[in-house]
Amino acid sequence: MTDLQEAKNQLRKTYKFGYTVRNKSLQNRELCSQIEDFLSDYDVRLPKTKKDFQLAFDRAVRNGEEHAALMERFEDLIRMYYSIAETTGYYARFVKEESVRFVPLAFRYSRHRLCHVWNWRKSQIIRNRYYNFLRNAIDESGRMLLNTYRPIHLVLTVPHEGGKFQGHRFYARQIIERFNLLRKSAVWKKYVYAGEYGLEVKRSKSHGLHIHVHSFLLQYPGYAVTSAAAAIEGEWRKLVGNETTYSGIHYETLYTWKKDAAGNLVRDKRGQMVKDYVSPGSSDIQHYLSGIMECIKYHFKPDAIETDGGKFDILLIDEILTNTKGLRMYSRFGAFYKQSLLNFKALHNEPETETEEPAAVEDYTDTDEEPDLEELNTDVSGVEERLINPFTLQQAVRSDYAITIGNPTNLLYYSRESDIPYEPYTYTFNVFRWCPPLSLKEVIMMDCTGKLKEAAEAYAMR
Structure with missing residues (x-):
């Protein structure tokens, strides 16, 4: 690949990152409007x-x-x-004659659990952590996890006829408490080596709220999936007092949807898509990891707070916020629990609650949504050093551009099919604030502390 093509690819990734942040910010704005x-x-x-x-x-x-x-x-x-309500974008503004180009540098936004931007980034980061970790991970005996343990997608629910579980309409804490007890049981420890989980709350069409656990786990080798499922189901039934015909558990080997050589989905005689199950030791690494990535993404679905008509369910959102304070809605267990390679800022050893801490600043590095990426960065170190001048397709120097600040929702973007996919543009330049010629890190720090406006005014008077 030529240096020119690499520069174009880097710009495309950068633009696509900014495009997605802008779209997620628009969802936040619509949610705020409905609130x-x-x-x-x-x-x-x-x-x-x-x-x-x-x-x-x-x-x-x-x-x-x-x-x-x-x-x-x-x-x-x-x-x-x-x-x-507010997402802040930091952009490099390049000018050549009468042409103006904007390149995203970084974004500052909330880490609130229902922020659309943060849910998207959190999903990216967590999936990337698992992707990079599991490619080479070994157990205590030196065995490759990918070749040894069977990957499982587990879903746990509880009987809630009439919309209540054991007298509770909002039973998120109760289901998490019982899941914790399940993981301490001898049955669980017999079959499960490691895993992670996320709690999802949706409004049921017939029984009030549908609160359930999605979990990716690794099952010990030597046991049939059906045997493990039956044993864990029995233990789960005891813990939740389930004597109905409804099992309350879905336990299945991870799979992807089978595709033919041309990349088209394969369907059976009934027109149903065909599952391609992951098999340790025989499935290639990409197939195994694709199944895991597909499973993990279920933890981050803000569409669960939307109604069938596309509107946000504000009453459900309010109920979630009120009833989940301090509740750990995402975590790891077993051999994954203390695995440092799976940690990342703001999630490790913290309940996933809304925070008053400074908002996240993310750069655009390696931002394709596909997980075959290098480690994602969560700071702005090296961002300017990697910046590409969109006119020359060479590495930019500080004199090539001015740093500007604005709300990403004020930018328009070229379409995916255009000659410059996802590139931002705007005809309303007054939506941006201009910054003195400081480094990106200095601009962000001064902006967060309220000192940037004074610095910009002082520079303008020079």
Whole structure:
């Protein structure tokens, strides 16, 4: 591959990353708009900033206003609104004659559990961690995990006729508690070597909420999948008091959908897609890992909070926020629990809750959604050193561009089929703030601490 082609590929990845962040930010914006509409029905109005809201809330409490109780009732929803309302993009602006080009550098956004940008990035990072780890991972006996252990997709549910499990309508904590007990049982330890899980909450069409656990696990060799499934089902039934005909468990070897040599899905005589099961020791590494990536992605599905009509289910969101404070909705177990190669910032040893910590700053490095990538970075080290000048397709130097700041939703993008796929453009340049010629790291630090505007004004007066 020529250096020119490599530069084009790098730019394409960079543009695609910015394009996806922009689309996820638009979803956040739509969610915020629907939250505003929802709260307005209760006569709760949201000012521009969280600080202004707090002032309004304090004033309402002091004056004994009726809507103060409602403002407190929806506190978690309002906190979420202010957390996800704004995504900040840092761009390199290149100018050649009358042509202007923008190249994404980094983004700052919330790590709230229902932020669309963070869910997408979290899925990327976690799947990438497992991809890179499992390619070479060995167990205590030196055996390759890929060649030894059978990969399983486990789904656990509980009977909830009438929309309740053991008297609880929102039973996320109860199902996690029982899953913890299951993992401590002799039956579980007999069959399961390692794994991870994520909790999903959806609104059931017939029985209230559908709260369930998705888990990727590695089953010890030497046992039939059906035997392990039957034993674990029996233990799960005891733990949740399930005496119905509904098993409450789905336990199946990981698979991908079979494709022919041309890449088309293979279908059986009934027109159903054919499963291609992963077999340790015989499936190639790509097939094995593709099955795992497919399983893990189920943990990060913000569409679960949408209704059939595409609207957000604000009442469900509010219920999730209220009932899952401090609840670990994603974690690892067994041999994966203390595996440092599977750790990453803001998830290791922390409950996955909304946070008041500084928002995430992510760069664009290796951002294809396919997991055959080098390690994803979560800081801005080296971003400018890797920056490509879109006019020359050479490595950019600092004098080639100005760093600008803006909301990604204000940019328009060329389509995937265009000559410049996913490249951002805009006709409204006033949506950006201009920065003094500082490094990207300095710009971000000053922006986060509120010092950038003063520095920009001082530079302009020179």
